[in-house]
Amino acid sequence: MPDVVIPLYEGFTALDVVGPYQMLAxxxxxxxxxxxEGAGAVTDDVGSLALVATAALEDIVQTDVVVMPGGPGTEQALRGPIPLWLKQIHARTTWTTSVCSGSLILGAAGLLDGLEATTHYRVADLLPMFGATYVPERVVEHPEARVITSAGVSSGIDMGLRLVELLTDRLTAEAVQLWTEYDPQPPFDSGSPARARAEVRQRADEYEAAARRTGG
Known part of the structure; x- marks a missing residue:
């Protein structure tokens, strides 16, 4: 039975966790x-949702897959114990993966050096600090390094389905996609910074700034 660990930290983005969780679970x-870091409730970036960690990271010494979520709390998480834990656990994983700004934590663990990677567009300029080259792709996979990165928030669902295929087979992954009725047909074509209008990007920037001021 493949084991998947999703680390939580204060200020994670909920869909970064729940999207791939739903596909894999x-x-x-x-x-x-x-x-x-310790078992118990961990609060998301909005401050109104808490997920319960059933295990402490220090007690997990082996797993098949890690899915590292992102969120406004990434900056604080970079200064905590997660990067070192991730570096140690990666030696025994089949895949070490990230969603959104979780890629920065992979980078801090030394896992992206010399690799192309993706992340949330708002922190793409930080990837070179960790030896990585940003590419504006939905999912970037490196089989030789056993690393997969995915872009912002909702892209974790795509990566989750790819992990299902890698851990099982394509038929199972397609069945999970159908079971969840994951058939994206968004009402607006503004889900990428390359396509969003300037005023949409500005409004999104304002929302993020407000979230950071309130601790989200």
Whole structure:
């Protein structure tokens, strides 16, 4: 039974966790564990949702897959114990992956040096600090390094389905996609900074700035 660990930290973005969690947890034979510095409730970036970590990271010494979420709390997480834990656990994973700004934590663990990677567009300029080259792709996979990065927030669902295929087979992944009715048909064509109008990008910037001021 493949084991998947999703680390939590204060200020994570909920869909970064729940998107891939839903794809993987619905897959027969896959076991997903939410873990944190200590077991217990961890609050998201909005401050109104808490997920319960059932394990402490220090007690997990081996897993098949890690899914590292992002969020406004990434900056604080970079200064905590997660990068070192990630560096140690990666030696025994099949895949170490990230969603959104979680890629910066992979970078801090030394896992992206010399690789192309993706992340949330708002922090793309930080990837070179960790030896990585940003590419504006939805999912970037490096089989030789056993690393997968995905872009902002909702892209974690795409990566989650790709992990389902890698851990099982394509038929299972397609069945999970159908089971969840993941058939994106967004009402607006503004989900990429390359396509969003300037005023849309400005409004999104204002929302993020406001979230950071309120601790989100």
């Amino acid at each position: 619905l897959t027969p034979g896959v076991r997903v564990t939410l873990a944190a």
